[in-house]
Amino acid sequence: MNYFLTYTVYVLILSILMGISTWKLFKKMGYSPLFAFIPFYNYFIILKETKHPKWWAILSYLPIVGPIMMSVFHIYLMKKFGKSLFQHQLLTVILPFIYMATVNYSKDVELEDENANELFLTDEEKNAKKKDTFIGSITFAVVFATIIHVFVTQPFGIPTGSMERTLLVGDFLFVNKWSYGYRLPMRPVAIPFLQGTIYDSQKDGNPKNDPKSYVEGVKLPYTRILQFNKPQKNDVVVFNYPQDSVHTAIDRKDPYVKRCVAVAGDTFEMRGGKLFVNGKPETVLGDQEVQHAYTVNAGEQLDIPSLYNTYGFLPVREMQNDKGFEYIFQGLTDKTAAEIKALPNVISMEENIYPKDSATISYKLNADKTAYTKSIDTTQSIFPINKPWNQDWYGPVRIPKKGDVVAINKETLPMYQWIISEYEHNSLENKNGKIFINGKEASQYTIQQDYYMMVGDNRDASLDARFFGFVPEENIVGKPMFTWMSLQGAFSDASSSYQAPFKVRWERMFKATNTGEANKTSYWWIAAMILILFFGWEYFVKLFRKKKTEEDL
Structure with a gap:
């Protein structure tokens, strides 16, 4: 409910800005000035008057897609009043409501003559019209791809060997965003197709200074709709890295792919490099290899x-x-x-198996028992920091479940502090050995969402939940559907002295990823059919238009 309430507030603010900056223009087009303030209907009128498909108006306030479409509609409106030069279009995009207001309140602005005969257009005007048509085609191709990317499925590459031999380095997947219910976008104003940052600037060596691909100030709360399923044991799952400190937006954190080995309420354990869930050895599926x-x-x-x-x-x-x-x-x-x-x-x-009770990094309480100090300085840290565990001897640990009431003290705080402060958005303080949650002293805490244990199939080469902890439900993106491309040697491997030779793995293309079967069915024929239909449809549409034009002449 908070999501849609916040969304409505943003829509109303944009609609008020739209009305203030264009109401006179609507009046000149023969409509009530009040129509400029009505969400969706104001853009419906612009599309109607500029002879574009009116159903495009429904795209005007969609997350990520909406800002692109609104810019396009604003340009259409400005052209309606003779502002068609490049500088006019640029100002309309970068200063939309300010520039449209200057046009709106100017005394000499008038509607263009719609009855002007195209036969009398200059060559420059004809070229400008062709250019506009081309740019429009590109824009709507980007919009269509953005709609698919944001609302249906997202491409994802495998750059590391943590999921070998289930998912290979160089596999490129499509991820179904509806597998566990659709997580609504939380940063609605963003550059399409980019995850967190625009590029790696390496400014001051601090990735937090890299330019973001989204507007941090415009945010919506976490909400998931149509959630009929939750991650199950053995599912291969794509999720946002929980402890990404660079991006505060959950849906903009780095994407990871691992196998869900334990769900909320399960007990997870590693014994000498062997994985156990609820005291039983793991189930190894056909597409996995220990x-x-x-x-x-x-x-x-x-x-x-x-x-x-x-x-x-x-x-x-x-x-x-x-x-x-x-x-x-x-x-x-x-x-x-x-x-x-x-x-x-x-x-x-x-x-290679770590000895039992030898933490990769060990932390101990200070003498006054107010903080932890690092006793071994290595390159990796096991979660939580106060346990003498390592990647081969880990746990047992119970995966937090929504509704669990857990004890909060100095011993348990490292296990739950990220859940309390980061994942469930409470204030957390440790004052003189006493723990305060949202300003109140606390000895227990009720878990607000389900958590999962995500571990790579290639256990000894995987940065996973043994290092960064439990994965909250709100970080779940979806389930990989199929491999659409597989390129050996596409990514360099920092863990290896040897670089694999480049080749295309044709045998892996268009195979489903989440069946658990050793020999997966290839669906290349479906891809071929889609391509044939797409290009065939485009060919027949062009043929039809050409024939109709010849008949009209």
Whole structure:
């Protein structure tokens, strides 16, 4: 309800600005000046008077699409009153209500003569008209793509190996935004197709200074509609990275893709690199392969390119020492590991498993028990910071569920502080050993939404919930539908000394991603049919128009 109330307020503000800046122009077109203040109907009139499809008016206040369409409609109105030069159009876009107001309140503004014969247009005017037609076509192509991107499905690339061998580095997916109910856009004024920032400026080395692709000041609260399903165990899910400190807008945080291994109310645990849910070993689906990291010592250098061609995904770091060569492999299946171990120049091979109770980073309470200090300085941090866990020995931990009442104290606060302050938007303070939520001392807290444990299939090469914690429901984007393109070598791998050769993986294209089957069905024929219908329809439309023009002559 808050979402639609806030949305209505924005619409009313824009409508008032529209009315104040154009009411005289509406009067000159023969309408009541009050019509300039009525949402949607004011743009309906502009489209009617400028001879454009009137149903376009429904696009005028849609999130992200709306600002584009409103600019187009404003340009149509200005052209109606003779303001058709480039500088007029530029001012209409960047200063819409200010420039339209100057036209509205000027004394000499008049409607253009609609009966002017096109035969008497100059070459310059004809070229300008063709240019406008071309720009209009491009604009509406962008608008159509934006509508699909914002309201239906979003493309997503796989740049890292955390989901190998289910999703490969270089896979490009389409994500269904309606899988778990549609999350309404929270930043309605934004540049289409961009996620968080326009570009990486590297200004001061601080990504917070990079130019944003959205207007932070215009915001709407989290709301999800038509939610008939929630993420289930074993679903591959796309979500916004919870602890992205650069972007405060939830739907503008970096997108991640992992497997949902535990849902709200489940208990998650890692034992010696093996995953357990509710005390039982994980269910491994047909499209998954259990993988581990290994250290290999070899007397002579291994032929890594040949191994990559044989086994596919094979990120590895190579180091030379006095005894020969040391290789750290990520993501080896049991079968691949056994075959590499059998190579004649391999001296030893050992699976990399952290010792139990050795945190990748360890934090301890100060003597006065008011804060935590870091005792081991490494590159990764396990969640929560006060547990002696690591990626191989983790938990057990219960995934928070909506309605859970949890105890809040010095021991539990690191587990729940992000939930309380960031995900559920409360003020949280720790004063002299006492915890205050929204200004009141608290010893317990009621969880307001469901949370999920998202972990990569390639467990030893995955930045996942073991490091950044629980994923809130409000961060869920949707479920990958199918791979539309797969390019080996499309992304460089920072975890590997070897860059995979570039090639197109034709066998992966247009295959569904979330079936769990080892041999997925390819739907390339559907894509081919859509392309044939699209270009065939365009051909017959042009043919029909040409024939009609010849008949009219």
